[in-house]
Every structure is written in C-alpha cells, then in structure tokens.
Amino acid sequence: MHDDVKNQVKEMLNQDVVDLFLAYRMMDGHPLPFAFSRENIEEVEDLVTGPARYPLEKLALEILKIHPEATLGILARECDQRALNVLSTWNQLEAGRVKTIRLSCCPSNLKEHSDCSYLEPHVSGSCKTELGFEFGAKTEDLEALAPERRFSRWMYEFEKCIKCYGCRNICPVCFCRECSLEHPDLIGTGPLPPEVPLFHLVRAVHMAGRCIDCGLCEDACPAEIPLRLLYGKVNEIVKEVFGYETGTSPGQSPFQVLGTEMMPEPL
Amino acid sequence: MNCRIVPSICSYCGTGCGVLFLVVDGRLMGTLPMKTHPVNEGKLCIKGWNLHEYVNSFIRLKSPLLKKDGRFRKCTWEEAIGFTADRLRSIVREHGPDSVGVLVSAKMSNEENYLAQKFARVVIGTNNVDHCARL
DSSP: OHHHHHHHHHHHHHTTSOSEEEEEEEETTEEEEEEEESTTGGGGGGEEOOSOOOOHHHHHHHHHHHOTTOOEEEEEOHHHHHHHHHHHHTTSSOTTSEEEEEOOOOOOTTSSOOSOGGGSOOOOOHHHHHHSOOTTOOHHHHHTSOHHHHHHHHHHHHTTOOOOOHHHHHOTTOOOSSOTTTOTTTTOSSOSSOOTTHHHHHHHHHHTTTOOOOOHHHHHOTTOOOHHHHHHHHHHHHHHHHOOOTTTSSSOOSOOTTOSOOOOOOO | OOEEEEEEEOSSSTTOOEEEEEEETTEEEEEEEOTTOTTTTTOOOHHHHTHHHHHSOTTOOOSOEEEETTEEEEOOHHHHHHHHHHHHHHHHHHHOGGGOOEEEOTTSOHHHHHHHHHIIIIIIOOOOEEETTOO
16 A cells, blocks of 8 residues: 555655655654655655654645645644645635545554554553543533533543643644634633633634644644543534534635635745 | 754753654654653643743743842853853952852753863862752
C-alpha cells in the first residue's frame, strides 16, 4: 500500500500537479510531517503514512499564506479530508489549491495496521476514573449519569486546564484572526487558572458546526480533558436540530457568526 | 519555495519537550508539539506553543549592549567580552574568588553548562555554581 502512495506522490510532483506534497517521513526514528518536493524526489522513498497524526492541512494553510500561488498535495486521512472540506466551505482554501491522496484509516481485521495514533490504547488512572471521565468515554455513558454527577465530573476535568491554548493551536479548523479566547473583553489571556467552565464552553460553542472530530485537541491537551467528547456532544445537537453534518454536509453551518465575507488575511 | 519541518527541543525550561518548527523560505512560521517525543508525548505548555514568536520578536536583542553614561549602546562581542573579563578580573583581585557566583541555565546545553562550571572552578576559582533546574 505504501508503494502505491509513493508512486502517486512521485507522479504528482514529476508532472507538476503539485509544488509540494505534505505527508510523513521517518526522521531519527520519529514519523514527522514532511514536505516532499520535486528537487528531492528521492526522499519520497522514505514516505510513511502513520501512525502519528499532525494537522497537515493547517501546515498547508500556513504555507499558502506566504505562497498563495502554490499548489500543495496532502496525504489525507478521513479527518484531514473533513477538515479540508470545512476550510474550503469557510473560504479559507481556494478550490484546487490542495490536492489529496486519500488514505483509508479505519481499523479493520483485514488490515495489518490502522493509520491513526488515536486508536492506540490509553489507560485511565484511578483518579480520572473516580472523579472525571475515562479515556474513550461515549456521550451515552455520560447521559446515564445524574446531571449533578455529570456536572461535577466535567468541572473536575475543566479545572485541570493550564490554559495553554493547545486545543485551539492544533485545531485544523481554527482559523480566526481574532479569537474570543484571547479577546480582552471576552475571555482574555493572562490570568490563571482560567475561568471554568466558561473558557471551555466558549470554545465548545465555537466548535458547533466546525469541529470535524479528529481528536487532535484531546491528543494535545496536557491536562487530558476529554475535549473530543465535549465537541462531539455539541455537534450531535447541531445534527439533531439543524440536520447539518460538519465536514460532509455541503455549505456553511447554520452558525454563520463570521459572516460570509471571511477571507484569509496575509500575515 | 523551500519548506521544512524541523525537529528541535523547546528552549524555555529544563524539561526538554520535543517540538517541530515550520520553516518556510528560511523564516520560522510556527511551532507544533512532537507527537512521538518521549518527554512531552505531543503536548506543550503555552510557552512552548509560542517559541516562534520570540525568535521573530522585533524587541529581541541581536547584538550585545554596553552601558555607557547611563545608557545602553550597541557594541561588538570583542568589546562586551573584554569589558566583562576586565570587571570580573578586578572584582576577583579586590574581593577574592568567592565574591563571584556563576548561575547557569536550563536553556543551555549540557556541554555549555559543563563549560560554565569549569570556568567558575578553574578560571575564577570558586565553587559558587548553581543551576535554575536544580529543583
């Protein structure tokens, strides 16, 4: 399967379909994101598809800010593809600027491995199990709890926050120039600990119709707050009430708080 | 168009979190945590997330400064090192080697810290050496 991908990448680079191709490469024993180029085409031989995940589309946006005329290729897992859909829906990506080689990443008995670090087992400690939510908890598990119990468990999780902004920084679909979590009249930077649950709920509201459920925020959280669970619930409501499925439904979400004129601004 | 993703170590404290820098045309554009790094396992604190900002900061010192007549002025490294060496030498001569202490930093490499303690013990002649990561 890797050879297939490598050949496709080489072809795209050699035929000038893309200027750079973003995928992964083993470097010093680590699978790291890497920009493959025509000039160093032999490096494509070292291309790997996993297991680590990085927001490749976010790197692509950064590169396109400096080289808006460039065409980039991306190795796209299903979550990358959903992110790209959301970014173009919100006018952050010009059509045709990013070409993808799609990669099936879902686990199956027929495959040797699945290309997703999120699927690696993650053991919850006794304190987290007792007071918060276990890794991999589902919304159904939460809803079985009494509301007070659920609230106290969420508060336990939120109170661990060190306000690193990692969830926002790694998020492939967080692209606003001005962020409510930094705005001095709204949440504001600086004071610690952050105001809970306000900090997390503000972000949760902004994830409605935007979150593509990639789980990178939860992976990046030093306090291991179950963010994917929180945003998952928010998007369940968006789906139930508005029939909008983020990342797959065409058009912008019902929450057009940003207006329709949003365009990426140069640095 | 030159685009590289460069693995590095966060320079803020002694923990040594693995980071990745996005470098486009020689300019540092962003920082990401290294997911497979054994120290931070894909997580960073707010300082680590903003490493690229201090590298590119316009108030970053790019040359040594020497205070003359109550004002800092730009000078050459030769001047700065010469002035510091002269002052250290005269302090040691006047008040003895134990009037000097050497504080080293977690932002430096192991080898640089080794050299700093060697400098304190052999050149100055004091055991007053300490390190901010001696927690």
